[in-house]
Amino acid sequence: MTFPVLGPGRDQQSIQEQLEAMRINDVSWRDGRAFTLAYSAGQDVLDVAQDAYQRFANENALNTDAFPSLRKMANDVVNTVLGWTHAPDTGAGFMTSGGTESLLLAVRAARQRRRRQDKRQTDLNIVLPTSAHAAFEKACSYFEVTSRRVDVSPDWRADSLAMSNAIDDGTILLIASAPQYPQGVIDPVSEIAQLAHNSQINCHVDACMGGVTLTYLEQLGNDISPWDFRVEGVTSISVDLHKYGYTSKGAGVLVHRSKELRNDQTFVTDNWLGGAYGSSGILGTKSGGPIASAWAVMHYLGDNGYERVTASARSTALAIANHIDKHPSLVLLAQPEATLLSFASNDERLDIFTLADNLRRRGWYLDRQSPPPSLHLTVNAIHNNVMTLFLQHLDEAVTESMSGADATQGGSQGAYGTID
Numbered sequence: 369m370t371f372p373v374l375g376p377g378r379d380q381q382s383i384q385e386q387l388e389a390m391r392i393n394d395v396s397w398r399d400g401r402a403f404t405l406a407y408s409a410g411q412d413v414l415d416v417a418q419d420a421y422q423r424f425a426n427e428n429a430l431n432t433d434a435f436p437s438l439r440k441m442a443n444d445v446v447n448t449v450l451g452w453t454h455a456p457d458t459g460a461g462f463m464t465s466g467g468t469e470s471l472l473l474a475v476r477a478a479r480q481r482r483r484r485q486d487k488r489q490t491d492l493n494i495v496l497p498t499s500a501h502a503a504f505e506k507a508c509s510y511f512e513v514t515s516r517r518v519d520v521s522p523d524w525r526a527d528s529l530a531m532s533n534a535i536d537d538g539t540i541l542l543i544a545s546a547p548q549y550p551q552g553v554i555d556p557v558s559e560i561a562q563l564a565h566n567s568q569i570n571c572h573v574d575a576c577m578g579g580v581t582l583t584y585l586e587q588l589g590n591d592i593s594p595w596d597f598r599v600e601g602v603t604s605i606s607v608d609l610h611k612y613g614y615t616s617k618g619a620g621v622l623v624h625r626s627k628e629l630r631n632d633q634t635f636v637t638d639n640w641l642g643g644a645y646g647s648s649g650i651l652g653t654k655s656g657g658p659i660a661s662a663w664a665v666m667h668y669l670g671d672n673g674y675e676r677v678t679a680s681a682r683s684t685a686l687a688i689a690n691h692i693d694k695h696p697s698l699v700l701l702a703q704p705e706a707t708l709l710s711f712a713s714n715d716e717r718l719d720i721f722t723l724a725d726n727l728r729r730r731g732w733y734l735d736r737q738s739p740p741p742s743l744h745l746t747v748n749a750i751h752n753n754v755m756t757l758f759l760q761h762l763d764e765a766v767t768e769s770m771s772g773a774d775a776t777q778g779g780s781q782g783a784y785g786t787i788d
């Protein structure tokens with residue numbers, strides 16, 4: 369194979385045309401066709417996000433001495449999230465590039481805390497339910513910590529008793545999710561945090577998906593299972609803004625109960641010829657775009673805007689869940705506690721991944737997951753506009769999948785991430 373050379377430079381218009389041509393087969397998420405990966409609360413919000421992003425895209429948030437604007441925006445964003453999560457006055461956090469970086473840093477912080485307190489122990493582990501996000505496996509792999517996965521209860525929530533039995537002297541961290549991704553239910557955070565508190569170890573709540581939604585559902589008067597710093601024993605929480613905060617990609621926040629605990633996430637060295645180097649996260653150089661975008665969208669939507677878009681996503685999720693629950697060939701895995709839900713086939717003639725293929729042919733993109741083989745929907749504000757059409761296509765696609773050649777073939781399972 370010969371690799372292509374760039375060749376001579378080109379004019380901007382031809383480049384723009386080619387960029388648009390290349391995206392022709394991308395899923396139409398702006399029209400609500402993707403129940404995963406991308407979020408929209410409407411064109412006006414996207415415009416605000418994009419404008420702010422582009423203004424700061426080439427500013428570097430590595431060193432905010434040079435860009436006090438970015439420091440101010442990031443502090444404002446983190447302080448808002450500290451408020452959302454009911455952090456005590458000692459609470460402190462940093463922006464991250466999203467959920468994965470937040471989870472990596474939560475694991476690193478727990479490991480640093482143990483090292484700070486006890487340098488002897490080397491075989492370290494974290495205890496987490498099988499439902500906790502895959503990024504925790506990545507963290508364990510990066511930081512050489514053992515992942516002790518514990519089966520969830522029949523209602524898909526973490527089994528705190530089984531988790532307690534898995535804790536030993538090497539355990540540095542317990543995980544709860546609000547909600548967990550695969551079935552959209554909230555783990556018993558209070559029980560898990562209590563275990564962590566008793567063992568004097570960290571308890572991280574992964575609210576990457578639910579941090580914004582649960583905050584505003586509560587403000588709207590809903591009863592929400594406890595998940596934030598009001599629960600004793602919770603030491604850190606991750607909240608993604610590039611999900612239900614409706615900001616541009618590359619924006620999450622990791623908040624800690626105290627600055628001391630936050631110090632366990634940061635890295636400082638002067639062991640090179642360039643002087644003191646400090647870094648709050650995994651990245652070095654990082655674009656100011658996501659920070660500016662987060663700041664702008666949060667102030668554009670405000671509390672009333674977030675209440676509106678949260679209520680819209682929630683009512684759409686409930687309506688879709690209700691439709692699936694009544695469908696004779698589908699089974700809803702759990703009643704959604706936020707805006708995520710998943711469903712499986714109830715009929716041996718229906719292969720759930722064939723159904724996903726047939727929905728894809730109709731322009732809908734759903735996540736495929738297992739075990740058990742099921743389809744997953746991340747319902748957000750934009751889906752209110754397309755819900756009726758989606759449910760009609762869902763019914764049609766089920767019928768199609770159960771008849772004809774498709775019925776016996778089996779669709780492809782797909783994968784959540786990318787490795788090439």
Ligand SMILES: Cc1ncc(COP(=O)(O)O)c(C=O)c1O
Nearest residue numbers: 466467468469501549574576577
């Ligand atoms: C519960 C939960 N945590 C963490 C993540 C990882 O977030 P990101 O893809 O932004 O790294 C996700 C992603 O969907 C998630 O659902």
